[in-house]
Amino acid sequence: MRELISTFKNLPRHFKTALQNLIRNNVMSFSSIFAVTITLAMIGIVGLVAFNVQDISSSIEDEISIYVKLDRTIDDAQAEAVGTQILALDNIANVEYSSKSAELDRLIESQGEAGAALFESYREDNPLGAAYTVTVTNPDLIGQTAQKITAIEDVNTVDYGGDSTTDLIKTLNTVRNGGTIFVVALGVIALFMIANTVKITIDTRKTEISIMRMVGASNWYIRIPFMLEGMLIGLVGAILPCVMLFYGYDYIYKITNGMVVTQMLSLVEPGAVIVQLVQALVGLGAGVGIIGSFISIRRYLKF
Amino acid sequence: MIRLENVSKTYNRGIRALNNVSLTIDSGEFVYVIGTTGSGKSTFIKLLYREIKPTTGIVEVVGLDVAKIPNRKVPYFRRNIGVVFQDFRLLPTKTVFENVAYALEVIDTPRHEIRKQVRQTLDLVGLGEKINAFPHELSGGQQQRVAIARAIVNNPKLLIADEPTGNLDPDTSVEIIELLEKINQSGTTVLVVTHDREVVQSNKKRTIVIDNGYIDSDTSTGGYGI
Numbered sequence: 001m002r003e004l005i006s007t008f009k010n011l012p013r014h015f016k017t018a019l020q021n022l023i024r025n026n027v028m029s030f031s032s033i034f035a036v037t038i039t040l041a042m043i044g045i046v047g048l049v050a051f052n053v054q055d056i057s058s059s060i061e062d063e064i065s066i067y068v069k070l071d072r073t074i075d076d077a078q079a080e081a082v083g084t085q086i087l088a089l090d091n092i093a094n095v096e097y098s099s100k101s102a103e104l105d106r107l108i109e110s111q112g113e114a115g116a117a118l119f120e121s122y123r124e125d126n127p128l129g130a131a132y133t134v135t136v137t138n139p140d141l142i143g144q145t146a147q148k149i150t151a152i153e154d155v156n157t158v159d160y161g162g163d164s165t166t167d168l169i170k171t172l173n174t175v176r177n178g179g180t181i182f183v184v185a186l187g188v189i190a191l192f193m194i195a196n197t198v199k200i201t202i203d204t205r206k207t208e209i210s211i212m213r214m215v216g217a218s219n220w221y222i223r224i225p226f227m228l229e230g231m232l233i234g235l236v237g238a239i240l241p242c243v244m245l246f247y248g249y250d251y252i253y254k255i256t257n258g259m260v261v262t263q264m265l266s267l268v269e270p271g272a273v274i275v276q277l278v279q280a281l282v283g284l285g286a287g288v289g290i291i292g293s294f295i296s297i298r299r300y301l302k303f
Numbered sequence: 304m305i306r307l308e309n310v311s312k313t314y315n316r317g318i319r320a321l322n323n324v325s326l327t328i329d330s331g332e333f334v335y336v337i338g339t340t341g342s343g344k345s346t347f348i349k350l351l352y353r354e355i356k357p358t359t360g361i362v363e364v365v366g367l368d369v370a371k372i373p374n375r376k377v378p379y380f381r382r383n384i385g386v387v388f389q390d391f392r393l394l395p396t397k398t399v400f401e402n403v404a405y406a407l408e409v410i411d412t413p414r415h416e417i418r419k420q421v422r423q424t425l426d427l428v429g430l431g432e433k434i435n436a437f438p439h440e441l442s443g444g445q446q447q448r449v450a451i452a453r454a455i456v457n458n459p460k461l462l463i464a465d466e467p468t469g470n471l472d473p474d475t476s477v478e479i480i481e482l483l484e485k486i487n488q489s490g491t492t493v494l495v496v497t498h499d500r501e502v503v504q505s506n507k508k509r510t511i512v513i514d515n516g517y518i519d520s521d522t523s524t525g526g527y528g529i
């Protein structure tokens with residue numbers, strides 16, 4: 001309790017000490033900050049790539065749907081009944097109805113200029129059936145869901161792209177899982193790198209710590225300035241990566257018009273993503289600095 | 304002030320650094336502890352400020368059984384004792400003023416008190432002029448004066464110096480010893496460890512000789528060993 005009160009009362013002094021040590025140990029501080037900068041920049045870039053991969057793959061998944069053609073002979077009530085049955089299945093996100101005549105419009109449009117001339121005459125005696133476009137909640141299970149829909153009465157054909165779609169989904173999952181592992185691994189490496197630089201910084205100052213103990217400084221009195229120093233190193237180290245991400249991504253987004261290859265493979269808009277990423281980097285830098293200092297200094301504070 | 308009763312210290316690898324040492328040092332005394340390198344002098348004083356605990360026996364300092372002080376309380380116990388080393392051990396990134404002030408800051412002394420006491424103490428050790436210098440800008444003797452100022456600025460009851468003149472030339476050594484005597488005259492108990500018999504012979508003070516972990520002689524109990 002006594003130590004806690006003293007700690008809070010002395011916070012401004014501890015801050016001054018931390019800042020002073022940072023400036024006066026300039027070579028050591030600089031190399032620590034540099035290490036933090038490099039790691040955070042790496043995390044920032046990979047994080048940004050991961051964000052985009054995530055976004056692209058989920059937008060591709062959004063496009064994936066099951067196209068359900070109904071029998072040509074059924075009436076509107078029967079068609080509606082099929083819709084109800086589909087909705088009752090698991091894994092259904094959305095069901096969209098397209099009437100016989102709407103299907104014909106689609107066919108005509110898909111044929112371009114000649115479309116109308118070729119098919120408009122079928123309007124009266126429409127050979128096409130009505131259709132449903134079904135989107136699923138979990139694309140992994142699209143094959144099973146398609147099979148269940150096939151079993152429903154009055155359903156003529158079901159098309160979801162078959163194996164090629166399943167393969168695409170698998171690939172996307174692999175990319176995403178790989179990306180996640182990569183980001184996590186990099187995060188862990190960053191943690192170790194920052195903690196290690198802090199550890200080296202503290203190791204070079206073990207006489208300093210023994211002197212503090214010599215004159216009767218309590219453990220918290222010794223620890224706090226080191227932790228604050230770690231935090232400052234983390235924060236200063238985060239500045240450059242944050243600025244770089246902020247302007248760099250904005251620039252890339254502008255010159256590519258937000259597209260990678262096609263409209264579908266579009267980049268995530270800067271704004272919110274960058275704000276989140278900057279928050280993460282600042283938090284990571286400061287947090288690892290504080291925790292790293294706390295852990296590294298522990299073994300010098302034993303009796 | 305200090306009482307050792309049948310104290311032995313055995314280090315991890317079976318090295319017996321102190322053997323069955325008993326002695327008493329009263330308040331206000333000035334005592335030399337001499338002995339060759341490796342005889343156990345540093346071990347003796349480390350026991351006093353609880354850098355280490357005795358393997359057997361009782362060590363009492365300022366009325367406290369040192370081995371029984373809980374770890375958490377050790378910093379507070381140490382505020383009763385000033386310690387000076389051969390290698391000065393100043394904080395390299397702090398100025399002379401800050402180095403001395405540090406010992407007061409950690410015990411929550413008010414800021415204006417700190418300024419006053421640090422100035423007084425630096426004047427006492429003869430370094431009033433160097434208040435804003437960094438340690439590396441000072442000579443060895445001056446650095447040791449700063450270390451002494453830091454050790455006594457909070458008016459400890461006991462001042463321990465482990466080979467304070469070990470890195471200094473003879474003339475400077477004499478000055479440092481004179482300073483320690485001056486501090487003793489103001490009432491502080493002073494314990495000076497040294498392997499330098501020259502220093503001791505020029506002063507007629509109580510001298511404890513440690514040899515190979517045993518007390519060889521103690522002038523307060525008769526029996527001159529030198």
Ligand SMILES: Nc1ncnc2c1ncn2[C@@H]1O[C@H](COP(=O)(O)OP(=O)(O)O)[C@@H](O)[C@H]1O
Pocket residue numbers: 314315316318319320338339340341342343344345346347
């Ligand atoms: N931490 C330690 N671990 C093991 N042996 C030690 C340790 N410190 C000192 N010693 C041994 O204890 C003996 C006494 O050492 P010390 O008290 O430092 O002597 P002095 O200060 O008189 O030179 C020596 O033999 C030394 O090697």
Ligand SMILES: [Mg+2]
Pocket residue numbers: 344345346
């Ligand atoms: Mg020694």
